[in-house]
Amino acid sequence: MKLGIFGGTFDPVHHGHLIVAEFVRESVGLDRVVFIPTLISPHKIDAAVTSALHRLAMLREGVKANRFFRVSDMEIERGGVSYTVDTLRAMREENAKDEFFLLIGADNLREFRSWKDPAEIVTMAKLVVMNRPGFAAAAEDPSLPKDVIQCPVPSVDISATEIRRRVRKGLSISYLVPPSVSRYIGRHRLYRQP
Numbered sequence: 001m002k003l004g005i006f007g008g009t010f011d012p013v014h015h016g017h018l019i020v021a022e023f024v025r026e027s028v029g030l031d032r033v034v035f036i037p038t039l040i041s042p043h044k045i046d047a048a049v050t051s052a053l054h055r056l057a058m059l060r061e062g063v064k065a066n067r068f069f070r071v072s073d074m075e076i077e078r079g080g081v082s083y084t085v086d087t088l089r090a091m092r093e094e095n096a097k098d099e100f101f102l103l104i105g106a107d108n109l110r111e112f113r114s115w116k117d118p119a120e121i122v123t124m125a126k127l128v129v130m131n132r133p134g135f136a137a138a139a140e141d142p143s144l145p146k147d148v149i150q151c152p153v154p155s156v157d158i159s160a161t162e163i164r165r166r167v168r169k170g171l172s173i174s175y176l177v178p179p180s181v182s183r184y185i186g187r188h189r190l191y192r193q194p
């Protein structure tokens with residue numbers, strides 16, 4: 001099985017995530033895409049992030065209409081800072097016969113060399129880079145492995161930061177997130193405070 005691994009804070013999941021994941025699934029021919037919310041993102045250690053259980057619940061709501069999408073709570077269950085290398089090791093132990101593809105937005109790829117054990121990551125998974133508005137494609141970066149897959153996806157200029165900002169200001173988030181995620185945010189009064 002060809003498994004896509006899509007990690008992130010997902011605070012909250014939005015249509016940018018869902019659209020690019022679906023395009024990668026189709027063009028790379030993945031059997032599944034597993035969305036894995038971080039517990040503590042190494043790049044957001046000091047940031048005020050919504051509780052992992054809310055982020056996980058929103059993600060489950062957000063992906064449920066797609067039969068190829070799954071959610072894993074392994075980083076939340078593992079505890080501590082969420083390192084991709086640890087997640088891939090655990091995934092490989094569980095699914096030894098599978099082939100792994102790590103989905104990364106062009107913004108995140110710029111920091112890839114500063115991740116924990118990047119050299120080991122690329123032995124375990126192929127990198128699939130998704131373009132993101134405002135961030136140059138990574139093709140020029142000579143330090144990346146040669147077999148990085150540059151997967152053209154629609155440019156969707158949606159970010160979780162903008163969604164949180166809009167909720168805080170009382171603005172609409174319709175069409176930016178799935179309706180069930182929007183309802184969840186309203187029901188739990190998320191993102192109202194700065």
Ligand code: ATP
Nearest residue numbers: 007008009010016104105108132156158159160161
């Ligand atoms: P924030 O605004 O809070 O930083 P975000 O919208 O960037 O959040 P994350 O959960 O941090 O969302 O992103 C998870 C992964 O999805 C990252 O690899 C990121 O590059 C990618 N990603 C998020 N939004 C998009 C988008 N609109 N287009 C392409 N990739 C995206």
